[in-house]
Amino acid sequence: MSEARVLVCDDEPQIRRALGVNLTARGYDVDLAETGEQALELAARRHPDVVVLDLGLPGIGGVEVIHGLRGWTEVPIIVLSVREAEADKVAALDAGADDYVTKPFGMDELLARLRAALRRATPAEEAATIETADFTIDLVAKKVRDANGSEIRLTPTEWQIIEVLVRNAGKLVPQRRLLQDVWGPEYEKETNYLRVFLAQIRRKLEPNPSRPKYFITEPGMGYRFEH
């Protein structure tokens, strides 16, 4: 998910604006609605990844909006409300809301709850597989396939090294960090290990091991994975 779409529905202009500004600044794609009707319509048209909903709306109420949404979508709903009463919270949550935040709320808390809701909503899409022109790395299955689709076997140590490098793709990983992550802090001087294993990895994955395309050495500093 590059940028999540958030639908904010509140009848108070200052809250709409505050949320709009803050969320946009954080890189979210924000839709603003003033009434429940608007919210339902916008939700249907824009398919937000999460909804922030004020309970005290004029016209059709917040709980009805929840019902309306739950009729066709499982999008996470975070309810805002000035009402502290337990009965209100229970009603909103049982109607299908995911979270209930009492006004006045802290922006940081709301953002954290937003992140939590978004994190939950995207479980299956574990894009833990990295593709290049010459091979594909699947980090959860712990498998590598070459361009023909045949499997390439890697040893545990080779995997650990590749995991660190791939998880920091494009960035330089210092030798010390690799050694500490894979062998432990007391091995931070054993740069020999890295040379041996990087050669092994390149022999298995690089089309031309003597001219690495993917596992790049930065002399004196560390290694970098590029794709």
Added chain:
Amino acid sequence: MSEARVLVCDDEPQIRRALGVNLTARGYDVDLAETGEQALELAARRHPDVVVLDLGLPGIGGVEVIHGLRGWTEVPIIVLSVREAEADKVAALDAGADDYVTKPFGMDELLARLRAALRRATPAEEAATIETADFTIDLVAKKVRDANGSEIRLTPTEWQIIEVLVRNAGKLVPQRRLLQDVWGPEYEKETNYLRVFLAQIRRKLEPNPSRPKYFITEPGMGYRFEH
């Protein structure tokens, strides 16, 4: 889900008891833990459907428990805390918690949040039967049939191993995780067990046990079920 399993972790006895009584009365299957260590161990053994966790634990703290759980499970975590500070909420939520409730809390609200968490967590009834060219596994009936339709008998331990592997089909399951799930956390070094039982399983299910097609060993790392 007929009755959901709830793991409650709180160091205050009166809260443990109150939650235990209330949740049991509502038909939940409740496990109680007093410390973070206990909670992690119970979670590994019992696989709760939701965790209620006090943040102010003695010993290893609540946030560490969250990290420990998130290392291997996506079970919903509801955090309880006396701390109102926004920073605490943000930290807990970003560590992987799903919800944050401030003490003192209303039981009805907590129950509603529990229902919300459970509702979210049980979306897709997983396909309970897995078919391969050589056998069919029915996870709910706990039965395996070979290609001719005749039943293959499996022992309880064999079942537990197969269940973990099959539920993570395609993914590599680390030895430690298998040992913890089947025998308990204190057995995480007994890789002997895995060798013995995997051989047993292969003898019963693989067409050619010495060349496994389905139950694959990744030396030094773990096992993987493929179909």
Added chain:
DNA sequence: GCATCGCGTTAGGAAGGCGTCAAGCCCCTT
């Protein structure tokens, strides 16, 4: 031009993991 340093490459031996088998133990059934 020479010494030095870091990196890549190779090969061999020690160590450890895996599959396999068999014996012993425990608990449940008969």
Added chain:
DNA sequence: AAGGGGCTTGACGCCTTCCTAACGCGATGC
């Protein structure tokens, strides 16, 4: 009391992986 099924435990051979040491090469600095 006897039997059996299932789980633990230990021993063995095989094979892979990892560590280690040595050498060559190129770049850099003196």
